[in-house]
Amino acid sequence: MESTSQTSLFERLKESLDSLRKSERKVAELVTEDPTFVMESSMSAVAARAGVSEPTVMRFCTGLGFDGFQAFKLALAQALILGVPSVESAMNRGDSVAELASKIFDQTISSIDRSRRFLDPDQMEQAVTAILGSRALVFIGLSASGLIAQDALQKAQLFGIPCSAPSDTHQQFMAAAMTDPETTFVVISNTGRTRSTMRVAEMARSRGATVIGISGDDDTPMMRVCDVKIVAKTFENTDIYTPTVSRLAGLVVIDILSTAVSLRRGEAHFADFEAMKAGLAGYARMSDRETDSGSASFD
Amino acid sequence: MESTSQTSLFERLKESLDSLRKSERKVAELVTEDPTFVMESSMSAVAARAGVSEPTVMRFCTGLGFDGFQAFKLALAQALILGVPSVESAMNRGDSVAELASKIFDQTISSIDRSRRFLDPDQMEQAVTAILGSRALVFIGLSASGLIAQDALQKAQLFGIPCSAPSDTHQQFMAAAMTDPETTFVVISNTGRTRSTMRVAEMARSRGATVIGISGDDDTPMMRVCDVKIVAKTFENTDIYTPTVSRLAGLVVIDILSTAVSLRRGEAHFADFEAMKAGLAGYARMSDRETDSGSASFD
DNA sequence: GTGGATTTGGTAGTAATACTACATAATTAA
DNA sequence: TTAATTATGTAGTATTACTACCAAATCCAC
Numbered sequence: 001m002e003s004t005s006q007t008s009l010f011e012r013l014k015e016s017l018d019s020l021r022k023s024e025r026k027v028a029e030l031v032t033e034d035p036t037f038v039m040e041s042s043m044s045a046v047a048a049r050a051g052v053s054e055p056t057v058m059r060f061c062t063g064l065g066f067d068g069f070q071a072f073k074l075a076l077a078q079a080l081i082l083g084v085p086s087v088e089s090a091m092n093r094g095d096s097v098a099e100l101a102s103k104i105f106d107q108t109i110s111s112i113d114r115s116r117r118f119l120d121p122d123q124m125e126q127a128v129t130a131i132l133g134s135r136a137l138v139f140i141g142l143s144a145s146g147l148i149a150q151d152a153l154q155k156a157q158l159f160g161i162p163c164s165a166p167s168d169t170h171q172q173f174m175a176a177a178m179t180d181p182e183t184t185f186v187v188i189s190n191t192g193r194t195r196s197t198m199r200v201a202e203m204a205r206s207r208g209a210t211v212i213g214i215s216g217d218d219d220t221p222m223m224r225v226c227d228v229k230i231v232a233k234t235f236e237n238t239d240i241y242t243p244t245v246s247r248l249a250g251l252v253v254i255d256i257l258s259t260a261v262s263l264r265r266g267e268a269h270f271a272d273f274e275a276m277k278a279g280l281a282g283y284a285r286m287s288d289r290e291t292d293s294g295s296a297s298f299d
Numbered sequence: 300m301e302s303t304s305q306t307s308l309f310e311r312l313k314e315s316l317d318s319l320r321k322s323e324r325k326v327a328e329l330v331t332e333d334p335t336f337v338m339e340s341s342m343s344a345v346a347a348r349a350g351v352s353e354p355t356v357m358r359f360c361t362g363l364g365f366d367g368f369q370a371f372k373l374a375l376a377q378a379l380i381l382g383v384p385s386v387e388s389a390m391n392r393g394d395s396v397a398e399l400a401s402k403i404f405d406q407t408i409s410s411i412d413r414s415r416r417f418l419d420p421d422q423m424e425q426a427v428t429a430i431l432g433s434r435a436l437v438f439i440g441l442s443a444s445g446l447i448a449q450d451a452l453q454k455a456q457l458f459g460i461p462c463s464a465p466s467d468t469h470q471q472f473m474a475a476a477m478t479d480p481e482t483t484f485v486v487i488s489n490t491g492r493t494r495s496t497m498r499v500a501e502m503a504r505s506r507g508a509t510v511i512g513i514s515g516d517d518d519t520p521m522m523r524v525c526d527v528k529i530v531a532k533t534f535e536n537t538d539i540y541t542p543t544v545s546r547l548a549g550l551v552v553i554d555i556l557s558t559a560v561s562l563r564r565g566e567a568h569f570a571d572f573e574a575m576k577a578g579l580a581g582y583a584r585m586s587d588r589e590t591d592s593g594s595a596s597f598d
Numbered sequence: 599g600t601g602g603a604t605t606t607g608g609t610a611g612t613a614a615t616a617c618t619a620c621a622t623a624a625t626t627a628a
Numbered sequence: 629t630t631a632a633t634t635a636t637g638t639a640g641t642a643t644t645a646c647t648a649c650c651a652a653a654t655c656c657a658c
Contacts, residue, residue, distance in 0.1 A: 021635060039373065043616060053637045058617065069616065074338065074376045081377040081412075093562050097427055098420035100562070101555045105415040108551050109408055116404040121397035128396055147450050151546070154442060245554075247450070248547055252407050255543075256400045263392050263399070320606060342645060352608050357646065368645065 008114065009079035012064065020063070023052045027060040031076070039076050043069045082110040108245050111234040115249035118233040124253075126228045128260045130210045134184035137163035140172050140200050141188035148188050148214070148250040155258035159265065169196040176200045181208035188213075190232075190246040192220020201225050214253055216246050307413065308378035311363065319362070322351045326359040330375070338375050342368045381409045407544050410533040414548035417532040423552075425527045427559045429509045433483040436462035439471050439499050440487035447487050447513070447549040454557035458564065468495040475499045480507035487512075489531075489545040491519020500524050513552055515545050 010032065017028055030050045031038050038046050047054040061072040091103055131137065137156050141149035146167055153165035166172045173196070176185065185204040189197045192215035202225050205211050213226030216233055223229045232249035309331070316327055329349045330337050337345055346353045360371040390402055430436065436455050440448035445466055452464035465471045472495070475484065484503040488496045491514035501524050504510050512525030515532055522528045531548035 023636065040370075042614080044614090054616080055618080055638090056636065059636090071339070074373070077373045077376045078380040081380060091558065091562065095562070096420075097424045097555070097559050100559050101415075101418060101420060101423060104551065104555050104558060105411065108554070109411055109415075112404065112408055112411070116400075116408075119400060121395075121400060124400060125396045143453060144450075147446055147453070150449070151443075151446050154446070248550060251547060251550075252403065255407070256396070256403050259390065259403060260396050260399050263390065263394070322607065341643080343643090353645080354609090354647085355607065358607090 008082070008110070008117075009075050016064065020060070023056045024060045024063065026050045026052055027057055035076055035080055039073055039080060082106075082113045107235060108248060111245040112249060112252060115232045115234055115252065118231055119253070120229075120231065123228050123230050124256060124260070127212045127230060127257055128264070130184050130212060130228060131159075131257065131261050132264055134161070134210060135182040136161060137184055137186065138175050138179065138204075139163070139165040139186045139188070140176075140197055141165075142169070142194055142197060144244050144247045145188040145190055145194070145197070145214075145250065148247055148254060149186070151251055152186060152188075152254045152258070155254060158258075159261060172196065172200045173203065176203035176207065176209075179204050179207045179209045181210075184210045184212060186212045186214065187222065187226065188215075188250060189220075189222050190216040190244075190250070192217055192222040194222070198222045198225070214250055216249075307381070307409070307416075308374055315363070319359075322355045323359045323362065325349045325351055326356055334375055334379055338372055338379060381405075381412045406534060407547060410544040411548060411551060414531045414533055414551065417530055418552070419528075419530065422527050422529050423555060423559070426511045426529060426556055427563070429483050429511060429527060430458075430556065430560050431563055433460070433509060434481040435460055436483055436485065437474050437478070437503075438462070438464040438485045438487070439475075439496055440464075441468070441493055441496060443543055443546045444487040444489055444493070444496070444513075444549065447546055447553060448485070450550055451485060451487075451553045451557070454553060455560075457557075458560060471495065471499045472502065475502035475506065475508075478503050478506045478508045480509075483509045483511060485511045485513065486521065486525065487514075487549060488519075488521050489515040489543075489549070491516055491521040493521070497521045497524070513549055515548075 013028055013032060017025060020028055027046070027050045030046065037049070041049075043054050043057050047057045050057070058069060061069050064072065066072040066075065091100060095103070137159070139149035139152045139156070141147070149165040150167070153163060156163040164175065166175050176199075179185070183204075185201065187197055187201040187204075192213075198221055201211050201213065201222055205225050205227075210228070211226045212228040212230065213223045214230045214232060215223050216231070217223070218229055218231045230253055232246065232253050234246045234249050312327055312331060316324060319327055326345070326349045329345065336348070340348075342353050342356050346356045349356070357368060360368050363371065365371040365374065390399060394402070436458070438448035438451045438455070440446070448464040449466070452462060455462040463474065465474050475498075478484070482503075484500065486496055486500040486503075491512075497520055500510050500512065500521055504524050504526075509527070510525045511527040511529065512522045513529045513531055514522050515530070516522070517528055517530045529552055531545065531552050533544045533548045
C-alpha cells in the first residue's frame with residue numbers, strides 16, 4: 001500500500017534518493033528525468049533505459065511502498081498531471097505564452113494539491129466554531145494577503161454579523177486596539193513575518209479576541225500568537241518571475257471556511273441569502289436576458 | 300492516441316454514452332460508478348464485474364480513442380485525481396469540515412484544470428502584446444471580479460507604466476470616458492453580463508482603447524465588445540453553497556499575463572523590480588530574522 | 599415472415615508483461 | 629583473507645493485455 005502521506009510522489013522520491021541502492025537510484029533518476037517515458041513504457045523498457053534489470057525496477061517500486069510496477073505507474077500518472085516537478089517548469093525568457101500558461105497551470109494545480117495535503121482539519125474545525133461563536137469578524141492582511149482578506153469579507157458579509165476588513169495598517173491596528181472578546185480576528189500573512197500584521201494579531205489577542213492565523217507555514221512569528229493556526233502550504237518558488245500561488249491557497253481556505261460556516265447557520269440565514277441574491281440580480285444584470293437569480297453568481 | 304481535447308474523461312464518457320453499444324455501455328456505467336475499482340483492477344476483473352467479455356472492455360477503450368486498456372487506466376487515474384465528477388461532491392449540511400474541505404479542493408482543482416483546457420493561447424498572446432504596446436492600463440471589475448482587478452493592479456504596478464483599478468462604478472465609467480487609444484482596458488466579469496462593466500467596456504472601446512475581456516464564457520454580451528477575449532471557464536456550480544471558483548481561474552489568467560509581460564520587458568525592468576523588493580523587505584519584516592529579499596514574496 | 603447482410607458480442611489463442619525464486623556478484627566486517 | 633551480508637542479475641512462471649476468428653443478434657429488402 002502506498003502511504004497517501006502529505007508529501008507528493010516526486011518529493012518522496014527526492015528525499016529517499018540517498019537511502020536507495022546504487023542501481024535503484026538509476027531508476028529514480030530516470031523517473032525524475034523523464035517521468036512521461038516511465039509512465040507510458042513497460043517495465044522492460046524502463047529497465048533497459050535505466051541500465052538495470054527488471055527486478056531492480058520492481059524492487060524500486062516496492063521499496064517506495066507500492067504494490068508493484070503497475071501501481072507505481074498509476075501514482076506517477078497522477079503525480080504527473082498535478083504538474084511536473086519545478087525543475088522543468090522553471091520559466092525562461094524564450095518561452096511562448098502557451099508554454100508559460102502550461103507551466104503556471106502546472107505549478108498552480110500542484111501547489112493547491114500540496115496545500116490540500118497539509119491542511120489540518122482540526123484547526124479548520126476550530127476556526128469554524130470560533131467564527132460561529134463570535135459576534136463580529138475582522139479580516140487583516142496586506143498586499144496579496146490583503147486581497148484574501150477582502151475576499152473573505154465579501155463572503156463573510158453573508159453571515160449576518162458585523163464584519164470588516166480594514167485595508168491600511170493604521171485602521172487595522174485601531175480595529176485591534178478597540179476590539180473585545182466576542183470578536184474574532186482572521187489575520188493573514190503568507191510569510192507570517194509581516195510586522196504590522198503581527199502587531200495587529202498581538203493587540204487583538206491581548207484584548208481577548210480570538211485570533212485565527214492563515215499562513216504558509218506553521219512556525220512563524222505571527223502564528224505563535226494565534227489561537228487557531230491554519231497552514232496553507234504551497235510551493236511558492238523564490239524565483240522572481242514566479243507567480244504568487246500562495247494567495248490561491250489562501251482563497252481556497254476562505255472558501256472552505258465560509259462554506260462550512262454557511263452550512264451550519266441553517267435555514268433562516270438561507271432565506272436572507274436568497275433575497276440578497278435576487279436583489280443583486282435585478283441590479284447589475286442586462287435587461288435583454290432573463291435575470292435568473294439562480295444561475296448567476298457574484299460578478 | 301487519446302485526443303487531449305478540451306473535455307475531461309468523465310465528460311467525454313458521459314456524452315458518448317448513448318452512442319455506445321449495449322454491452323459497452325455496461326462498462327461505461329461501471330467506470331462512472333466505481334472508477335477506483337476499474338483503475339486498480341485488471342481487464343478480466345472489470346469484464347467480469349461489468350458482465351461482459353474482455354474484448355468488449357478492450358473495444359470500449361479503443362472506441363474512446365485510447366491505445367488500449369492500460370492507456371485508459373492511466374487516463375482514468377489522472378481524471379480521478381482531478382476530482383470525482385461533481386455529482387458525488389455536492390455538499391450537504393451533515394458534512395464534516397474535513398469532508399467539505401476535500402470536496403472544495405476537488406472542485407477547485409478540477410475547475411482550474413478545466414479552465415486550462417479551455418484557455419486560448421492565441422488570445423493570451425494577443426493580450427500580452429496589447430499590454431506591452433500600451434502606455435497605460437486600467438483594470439475593471441466588481442465584487443469577485445473586482446478582486447481580480449485589484450490583484451492584477453498589484454502585479455501590473457511592476458510593469459512600470461501607469462495603471463489603475465477603480466473600484467466603484469462611477470470612477471470606472473469616468474476612467475473609460477476619458478481614455479485614449481494608447482490605453483488598454485482589462486474588463487473582468489465571470490458572467491459577462493454585469494451591466495456597468497459592459498458599459499465601461501463599450502465606452503472604452505468607443506474612445507479607441509484596446510479592450511481585453513476576461514469572462515467565464517466566450518459568447519457573452521461583454522465579450523462581444525472586446526478586442527481580445529480570454530475565457531476562464533470553470534464548473535461554477537449554480538448551487539448556493541458552492542464556492543466561487545471562477546475568481547481562482549481569473550487569478551491564474553492574471554498570473555500568466557503578468558508573468559509573460561514581465562518576461563518580455565527585459566533586464567532594465569528586472570533591476571527596478573529587485574530594488575523594489577529589497578526596499579519592501581526592509582519595510583514590513585521582522586528584525587529578529589534576516590530580511591532576505593529573495594525568499595520573501597509579497598505579504 | 600424469410601433470407602441476406604451487417605452489426606454486435608464472445609471464444610480461443612498468442613505474445614507480452616509483470617512478478618518470483620534462485621543464483622551470482624559485490625561489498626562489508628571480522 | 630575469508631565469512632557474512634547485501635546487492636544485482638538470470639531464468640522461469642503465471643498473469644495480463646491484446647488479436648484473429650467465429651457465432652449470435654439485429655436490421656432490411658422483398
